[in-house]
Amino acid sequence: MEPGQSPDSPQLVGVVIITLPPADDPSLGKTITAFTLSDSPSPPPPPQQPQRQHPPPDPPVPDHFPPNIEPPFLLRRALFLFGSPRVLFGLLGMSLIALILWASPSSNPLFELRSSKDENDRKPSSFVFPLFPKSGVREMSQREIELKLGRIVRRDSQNLGAWVDDGLKYSKNSKTVSTASNLDSNAILPVRGNIYPDGLYFTYVLVGSPPKPYFLDMDTGSDLTWVQCDAPCTSCAKGAHPLYKPTKSKIIPSKDSLCAEVQRNQKTGYCETCLQCDYEIEYADQSSSMGVLARDEFRLMFANGSFMKSNFVFGCAYDQQGLLLNSLGMTDGIVGLSRAKVSLPSQLASQGIINNVVGHCLTTDAGLGGYMFLGDELVPYWKMSWVPMLNSLSTNLYHSEIVKMNYGNKKLSLGGKDDGPRWVVFDSGSSYTYFTKKAYSDLIASLKDISNEGHIQDVSDPTLPICWQAKFPVRSVSEVKQYFKPLTLQLGGKWWFASRRFHIQPEGYLVISKNGNVCLGILDGSKEHDGAAFILGDVSLRGQLVVYDNVRQKIGWARSDCIRPLKLKDLPPFVGMDL
Template sequence: MEQHVQLGKAAAPTVVNSSAAFAVRGNIFPDGLYYTSIHVGNPPKQYFLDVDTGSDLTWIQCDAPCQSCAKGPNPLYKPTRSKIVSPRDSLCLEVQNNQNSGPCDSCQQCDYEIAYADHSSSMGVLARDDLQLMMVNKKQVTSSFVFGCAYDQQGQLSASPAKTDGILGLSSAKVSLPSQLSDQSIITNVVGHCIRENGGGYMFLGGDFVPRWGVTWVPMLSAATNYYQAEVAKVSYANRLLGARNKRSYLSKVVFDTGSSYTYFTNEMYTDLITSLKDISHGLAPDESDETLPVCWRASFPVRSVEDVRQFFDPLTLHFGKKLWIMPRIFQIPPEGYLIVNNKGNICLGILNGTEVHDGSTNILGDISLRGQLLVYDNLQRQVGWIPSDCAKPQKALDIPFLF
């Protein structure tokens, strides 16, 4: 029998101490995104949202009225005046401070505007409504949830038809969904996701699905941004260091970002990787006429999946240094984690030059390279962890490891 718990701003700080799991749909190619569904309002209505660990604010396309919206899978969210967040609300101040815009004393609502790396944008007002969650302990919880009521999308976000109704903000920011749920004592502030190489997967909020054993952990970097980022000592392709410029190691930053379909390297690393890949032959020839991605190869034999060519490529390895000077901490990306096969049967490189989308000083691991791993972002311990997984379904953690 289900139990229902109502939690909001005035709720007593009783920790529900549970987690919520969500099915994830989507793929790298051709969709280019992974998304899940949430239920907002009373009665609750379903919305499909892009799972984005690189975004602070969750937003849903809304009829406020809508000035520029994509035709999404579900009807637009329609707010009432009572749902609009005050400009003096603490989360409004948080959002506007992050956008370098101060509070507006004469405003009757809390406006926001977000610009993304691909030059798309979303504009709207903050709303507060009920978020319905089914927890792993079988309790149904209603949370008071602040999100963007998005009435003006530009760029790729306005393209129709769209597979999603908005974006699910999962960063460490105060306004992100996990932080709001944690502040209401619904979950511990832990986020996890596991996406499959052939599409789909799951994500979770709360610590119940974090494995007790076998996870490689690295500390999160403290930064002005709310990204999940860590310091990487070196990156190698096969046995060749990338971007080291004759040094044995160097320090760089890497961001784990499910809002990015592909992976981005700094210019030095990207240039070295392209140089290393020029040695690829085995019946593969560059195809500059293919505009799927900047680097594609045409094969002299039928190619149905990366499995058909993986033996011609080497893994990429991110080295995060050693724990206690003994145990190496690495994140390995197999060929399936940086290659796609397009509709032509060509093989394309899913790693791009970061200088083309941001300042180029940070490496970004996008969906393509995060597949086949359970990723955990522990905002309490300030650490990022990963462990290989088939991503079939979430498993509650066991306190004792299996012994074989």
């Protein structure tokens, strides 16, 4: 007991000191140090020793204090300053809470509690889809630029479909998709592709029994997954694999719940007595796909290398039109990853196989692709920037709010009334990025300064609307990026504490053409999506891990080399193609 302290004063019985890891290296973990003090009185001080002429050096400070020894001088001083242990610990608690709030990058928990069971006893953690490039197949011109953003179109009950029965086609109604558990599993698949010359990224799925591989264009802007189908086929590209050929038993009737979801926007409603469910999808670039819904065995690879089998509803597409036929020269269809109930992640989540979370990571290296995953086990929540996912009854797109944009230090107008907030859509099915008309014109005006560096616009290059010729043939963006400035998009909210910045370096908006020119991978979006939204396509999503968390209703991103997820040593192989 300290001199002058009354017997009724609170007695200190122990101290716990918690040290958080540094913000730049959370992997170091937190440190907990405990000091336990006894209630028994302290032993009397030892007899005073004769004074020495030269005092000995201070003894080393022990790592911990054994029982029956008073707390160190610093603790006594803290008690003296604050008067009571309750006051001291109250201040320490408030400081700890303030530090956690300051270090947290978002409203998501900084740490997640996991099961204490052995890892071998847990269910497989993730589905991961590797993404890799398939170079030199063809070269796109600006007339061939694809912008997916697929939507199921409304039709009345005209005879526009096809009935599949041993290769015989009969007339039927046409129509489609639209939409507005918690097992700890995840799927992972490799992804291949590039921005130029192919203009798409694709992965593979295994369908049927025995399973057959199909290459599908990865598209977060599409609802329905579909493969080219021999029903028989009216208009199909050659594709990477033979056409999927369904049997009559695989075609789902219109009374199926997912068919009702597809056909609920039809003027006449869905047909309960029909023997099949027809659909037609129209894309933003005026391409289209028509077919019938089928259900077949669908196999995905877990992150641990094992396979999962599921009965999955997808489109048996027998009639493709427009620019879509170009990409189908190297793929077999599209995998729909939107928020719609008929999308791949939504169906797997409804079956309790995954949590409804989608992520993709596209490398900036033209010789690589990246990966895609389904489920939340591979998401590094504490490393990512997060913004709210906006909800709209009219679309299933992944979109948030953009409130400000800069090119370098120069502010660009967002367009619209009073230059207010606009939508920004994350779309892996679009090769390039689209700005509103006003933002695009402001960006072009800001880029005129590069002519002072010897870059002259080359109107003869058909690769993209704006290309510059340098003083030398350019082989990579790294050779010229010093002449361009980064774009900074402020997303999520007007106030700094509620918003996050999405940075697009020159590598995220420049493309090198076959002529050695530098081309702008940002296009005028005044005719796309009503011209009111910004669309971030593959060119600007490269080098970023992008996650769409439909459970928490958030969109997140973090810089990454996209070689593999942090928790995996290697990606699974790309089935169906020689590497």
